Amino acid sequence: MSRKNIKHIFLFLIILIVALLWITPVIWSFVASLRPLSEPMGRGDVWFGHRLSLGSYIKAFSLAPFGRYYLNTLILVTMVLSVQLVTVTLAAFAFAHYKFKGQRLIFTYILLQMMIPTTALLVPNFSTIRILGIYDTILAIGIPYFGSAFGVFLLRQAFLSIPRALVDAGVMDGCSWWQLVRHIYVPSAIPTFTAFAISSISWHWNEFLWPLIITKSDTARPLTAGLVRFTQLGEIGAQWSLLSAATMLVIFPLLIAFLLFQRKFIQGFLHSGLK
């Protein structure tokens, strides 16, 4: 009995140490962000300065249009998700509800998007965006993702698992296709929608390379691309608290959302894993 206890305490200590190691980088950056600008992090400094200060945050805001970046990111994730919800629902409903010629072939064709990640296609997509004349806009960042094979796949699965009797009852009642979608299919698949929404939002909130390439002005840049401005400040100690503050500004919203809706988030991420 006591041997078992020792084993448990030992295991607990190991987990504790690894977990502490894991959170150190973020915590340390957070600590540095609250140091006064007059007390730059230097040799021997590991903790807060003599007082807590929001100076770095204020300076970060004055050096880059963070308000604009937040707005751009919000517009981006909202726009992508809204369009996706429409395209994905319609396509998933068609695949789940109807039988039609070429169904398998078209489905496979759409799934190509899951096998060839959009990131790999940044060179040709860049020229497409140029041709469309939307370079340096938020629309350009989002448009390649307006159709989502992943979403279609996920929702089709969810729609297929709805009891057939329920759908048939709807058809008997003379529901139009739109009423079927609205009153039977969509309400039965809400958890899947939530999961998809979470994975879509966090993916587009976090994306960096494509937004950086396809925009050049602050009027279109999201938070991630805006953050790069702070990495070129050089490695002078004085700038660390500034870089840290800028970083915190980028990660806070999602971290807080995660803390509030932990279970939903994890469910969302798990779904992005299909099974």
Next chain:
Amino acid sequence: MKQKKYLPYVLILPTFIFVTVFTVWPTFLSLYKSFFKQRLNIARFREPVFYGIKNYTQLFQNPEFINVLKNTLIYVLGTVPLTVLAAFIFAQMLNNKFKGIGYFRLAFFHPSIIPMVSAATIWMFFLTPDYGLFNSALTFLGYSGPQNWTANPNLALFAVMIIAFWKNAGYYMIFYLAGLQNLPTNIYEAARLDGAGYLRTTFAITLPLLKRSTLFISTIAFISAFQTIDHIFVLTKGGPSGRSTVLLYYLWQTRFENLNIGKASTITVILIVTLLAFTLSNIMLSEKKEPNNE
């Protein structure tokens, strides 16, 4: 249902168009352009000139590209298996019931929530020579090697690999946790009665039962390893002297720094073929191994 035969096609049309314009068309466009020489910064090559397969032969004879392939291989093979292993170990550790387990899950999982680019800026600070906490801790433990992780030719690639490891282990962990929680408990009961130890139980029961999870996690880990270069972009810029340049970063450089369209299209094709080969073989593997599922 029969009066509107065209309806399903209409419903699929928007998705179909977006997939065509931003996935299928650019794939063929890259393939097509990979047979042309086109360089925007050289006047006589501004317009594409047919070049046969020379883009391919030149790339594979170019030591710079061979070096990129080598780095990519090291990066992928160095991060994917270790990250997946760590994810499994974390999941095993957290699959116990004790107070505060949620906090531990949070500790391992939080890097998955933050963007890779901010993970990179956090580590940029963390890895600072001299007073960065990473180096201070290593020095405390007796390390006396070079401290300039991102600028040292022998350490730069390793440094970005550490960050990918830190960021992804907790993400893959949740898939294992979900898998572990679905395992039948009676098998473990039986194993315990038979006197099987922890290691034996893990290798004989847990791992085989989680094969599907492992296969799936490896696939997404592999794909993400090929398409994430945000940290390289911020921390090393592929350097020093190309020592941390991986395939996607090289693609970006070729297109946006050297303005070489023909070569960039060729690299795109190579990247796509690599990803497809892996994904397809993995799909076939998972279909074959499991004749008895859904």
